[in-house]
Amino acid sequence: MNVIITGASKGIGKAIATIFAANGHHLVLCSRNEVALYKVMEELQTRFPSITVKAKAFDLSTNAKQFGNWIVASGIDVDVLVNNAGAFEPGSVNNEPEGLLESQMATNLYSAYHLSRTVLPAMMQTKSGHIFNICSIASLQAYKNGGAYSISKFAMDGFSKNLREEMKEHGIKVTAVYPGAVLTDSWGGFDNSQHRIMEADDVAKMIYAASQLSAGACVEEIIMRPQLGDL
Numbered sequence: 001m002n003v004i005i006t007g008a009s010k011g012i013g014k015a016i017a018t019i020f021a022a023n024g025h026h027l028v029l030c031s032r033n034e035v036a037l038y039k040v041m042e043e044l045q046t047r048f049p050s051i052t053v054k055a056k057a058f059d060l061s062t063n064a065k066q067f068g069n070w071i072v073a074s075g076i077d078v079d080v081l082v083n084n085a086g087a088f089e090p091g092s093v094n095n096e097p098e099g100l101l102e103s104q105m106a107t108n109l110y111s112a113y114h115l116s117r118t119v120l121p122a123m124m125q126t127k128s129g130h131i132f133n134i135c136s137i138a139s140l141q142a143y144k145n146g147g148a149y150s151i152s153k154f155a156m157d158g159f160s161k162n163l164r165e166e167m168k169e170h171g172i173k174v175t176a177v178y179p180g181a182v183l184t185d186s187w188g189g190f191d192n193s194q195h196r197i198m199e200a201d202d203v204a205k206m207i208y209a210a211s212q213l214s215a216g217a218c219v220e221e222i223i224m225r226p227q228l229g230d231l
Contacts, residue, residue, distance in 0.1 A: 001025045001211075002077055004119070006060055006067075006111065007085035009036035011184035012134065015200035016082055019208045021048040028076055030067055030085070032059040060085045060111035061103065068118025077126070078119045080211055083112035084134045088186055091147035101148040108152035113159055120172075127171035128215075132207055133160040137180040137223075137230060164220060173218040175210055179203050180225035197226045 003020045007013040009031035017027055021044045031037040034057035041055040054074075058067040071078065086108045091100055112133055123129040138150040139157035160176035167174055181197040183190060190197070203224060210219040 001079035002028060003080040003082065004028045004030075004071065004076075004078055005082045005084060006030045006115065007134075008055075009033050009040050011186075012179070012182060012200045012203050013082070013084040014040055015204035016084065016207055017044060019201070019204045020080070021051055021053070023208065024048075024051060025080075026052045027054065028071060029053065029055040030058055030060065031055075032057060032085075060115065061106040064111045064114035065118055068115045071119055072122065078123055078129055080130050080132070081116065081119060082132045082134070082207065083115065084132075085111050086134065088149050090145045090149070092145060093147050093151075096147045101151060104148040104152040105155065108149070109155045109159060112156065116163065120167075123172055124167075124170045129171075130173040130175065130211055131163065131167075132175045132177055132210075133163075134203075135160060135176050135178050137178050137225060139176075139178055140223075164218075171215070175207075175219050176221050177203065177207060178221065178223045180230045196228065197231065198224060 003025050005013050005017050005027065008017050008029035017029055017040065021027055027044065029037060029041060037055050037057050041053050045053045056067060056070055060067060089100060089104060116131060133156060135156045136153040138146055139153040142150055157176060160174060164174035179198065182203060183192050183197050183199055206222050206224065210222065
């Protein structure tokens, strides 16, 4: 399979890329950090020489269509698309900086919307493929200091649900993924020796498992939280 992963240079995106590569699938990776992206590409190509790893740096908050057009122009068949690119900026509706909602929507929703729209026509022709949208527990439950981030993730949930209904008749699966607290760079030097929050590999394993089902089965939602609940 050809697996397209955005936000692939670190965290959940890199973990997803690694598990698909380990199982022999070809990768197309995207991140806005060109140096980190090509480092991951080189690492995975070295570890798994039997697969092909391609990468292209784009800021998907403004260039999602361009990345999609690059995929189409490259003649790459999209078997799995993981819309993982996103960013968290804390704040509250009443006092967060002007423009934060717009930037969070661009990164956390519009990137997935425009990239999906660009590659969907070819997927619809082949009547196959699987789209994973990385939402968040914040898509399901409002919380303090969530602000624009939570609003954007609620919108991502709506996008996923709508896309799932639209794509059923075209043979394309859509899965919304709702992770709670996951140990990524946003947690800085958090001490997770007691496994208080989840690992990125946990999310990757669930996504890979959902991608391996028969054509007649679709995991519509994956909700994951730390055993002791979110912090």
